[in-house]
Amino acid sequence: MTKPILIVGGGPAGLAAAHALASIGQRSLLVEKEPRLGGAPILSGYAKLVPSGEWAKDAIGGMVKRVEQSSSIALKRNCRVEQFNGEPGNFTARLSDGSTLEAGAAILTTGFTHFDSVNKPEWGFGTFPDVVTTTQVEQMISTGKGIRCPSDGRKPQRVAILLCVGSRDRQIGREWCSKICCTVSCNIAMEIREELPDCHVYIYYMDIRTYGLNEAYYWRSQEEFKVKYIKARIAEVTSDGHKLIVKGEDTLVKRPITIPFDMVVHAIGMDPNVENKSIAAVFGVQLQEHGHIGKGNSYGSLGETSRPGVFVAGAATGPETIDDSIAQGKAAAMAAFALLSQRTAVAA
Ligand SMILES: Cc1cc2nc3c(=O)[nH]c(=O)nc-3n(C[C@H](O)[C@H](O)[C@H](O)COP(=O)(O)OP(=O)(O)OC[C@H]3O[C@@H](n4cnc5c(N)ncnc54)[C@H](O)[C@@H]3O)c2cc1C
Numbered sequence: 001m002t003k004p005i006l007i008v009g010g011g012p013a014g015l016a017a018a019h020a021l022a023s024i025g026q027r028s029l030l031v032e033k034e035p036r037l038g039g040a041p042i043l044s045g046y047a048k049l050v051p052s053g054e055w056a057k058d059a060i061g062g063m064v065k066r067v068e069q070s071s072s073i074a075l076k077r078n079c080r081v082e083q084f085n086g087e088p089g090n091f092t093a094r095l096s097d098g099s100t101l102e103a104g105a106a107i108l109t110t111g112f113t114h115f116d117s118v119n120k121p122e123w124g125f126g127t128f129p130d131v132v133t134t135t136q137v138e139q140m141i142s143t144g145k146g147i148r149c150p151s152d153g154r155k156p157q158r159v160a161i162l163l164c165v166g167s168r169d170r171q172i173g174r175e176w177c178s179k180i181c182c183t184v185s186c187n188i189a190m191e192i193r194e195e196l197p198d199c200h201v202y203i204y205y206m207d208i209r210t211y212g213l214n215e216a217y218y219w220r221s222q223e224e225f226k227v228k229y230i231k232a233r234i235a236e237v238t239s240d241g242h243k244l245i246v247k248g249e250d251t252l253v254k255r256p257i258t259i260p261f262d263m264v265v266h267a268i269g270m271d272p273n274v275e276n277k278s279i280a281a282v283f284g285v286q287l288q289e290h291g292h293i294g295k296g297n298s299y300g301s302l303g304e305t306s307r308p309g310v311f312v313a314g315a316a317t318g319p320e321t322i323d324d325s326i327a328q329g330k331a332a333a334m335a336a337f338a339l340l341s342q343r344t345a346v347a348a
């Protein structure tokens with residue numbers, strides 16, 4: 001019998017990998033550092049997901065339940081892998097709870113870290129309480145509190161959503177596009193307009209990247225929900241003591257623009273997991289130039305890293321959507337399973 005496959009990280013990618021393995025009778029051990037499974041959509045309290053429109057707590061919650069109920073999947077929460085030695089088919093891992101385990105292969109599904117907007121101080125986060133992030137707005141919606149200005153709880157009459165905060169910004173070392181934040185922002189804009197029909201919502205953008213079928217969010221937000229789009233470079237977010245003031249340049253007409261708002265929302269991007277250096281050291285895998293976990297040849301076998309027997313999937317490899325993270329989790333599970341099956345066949 002093959003040894004279990006170690007999965008590190010219980011977000012959408014890790015949950016999908018564990019379920020895929022269980023469905024073909026392969027045992028796995030899922031190690032999650034937090035007390036709860038579900039990854040960013042659950043831990044950060046996302047509201048309705050794009051593009052499915054399902055609540056995160058139902059969609060990803062369902063994936064969590066499926067894994068928790070499986071007899072083929074052993075779970076360790078509040079736990080990390082501290083050492084990982086051996087070779088494909090025959091690895092040994094030491095965990096932070098003092099236990100050791102044998103594994104045939106490992107799949108890293110350790111995800112990403114939300115960009116911390118204090119790293120963009122000129123855009124007001126951390127200085128003005130009514131400058132918030134998309135994650136905070138998701139939480140306002142998912143907890144049922146509704147869209148309110150954190151400073152005094154009032155309903156905002158004017159909201160600005162600033163795209164690409166912590167993405168496509170070479171000045172702060174983040175040149176990548178985070179892929180999903182345009183669509184998430186169009187969706188949030190519509191949710192705000194639905195809850196507060198008198199509230200004016202403006203989206204400040206460099207480019208709109210509602211790729212593929214997600215383009216429908218862009219059009220619907222304008223045509224049905226009257227969300228306004230301004231192509232601009234933002235200089236700063238300040239306050240006149242009463243309103244937040246967004247200053248920048250309208251890059252279509254090449255003129256400075258200064259508009260007052262009650263609330264400003266940063267559409268934050270996806271940074272590499274802040275722990276990637278230590279994860280790479282423990283598992284002996286290479287990171288790519290920006291600090292994501294490096295992928296091997298994608299054409300032969302999806303999910304390979306620089307170390308045979310150690311696979312990777314989801315946002316650990318760079319900004320990914322939930323659907324793609326799930327697909328990659330399944331693909332990595334299949335690649336790890338194929339590796340172990342080949343070894344068993346050769347040994348027999
Ligand atoms: C504001 C915002 C809204 C979004 N909304 C959507 C949306 O509506 N639709 C969509 O498709 N995508 C959305 N995304 C993207 C989505 O969050 C990711 O696609 C998804 O979370 C990636 O799943 P993952 O499993 O790869 O990583 P994660 O969700 O990051 O999960 C990784 C897991 O690994 C754990 N972990 C990390 N390090 C360790 C370690 N050392 N040891 C053990 N465990 C560890 C973490 O605690 C976490 O549970 C959004 C992103 C943002 C920023």
Ligand code: SF4
Pocket residue numbers: 163164165167168176177178179180181182183207208209267269
């Ligand atoms: S998806 Fe949109 S908001 Fe996000 S980084 Fe790319 S262009 Fe910017």
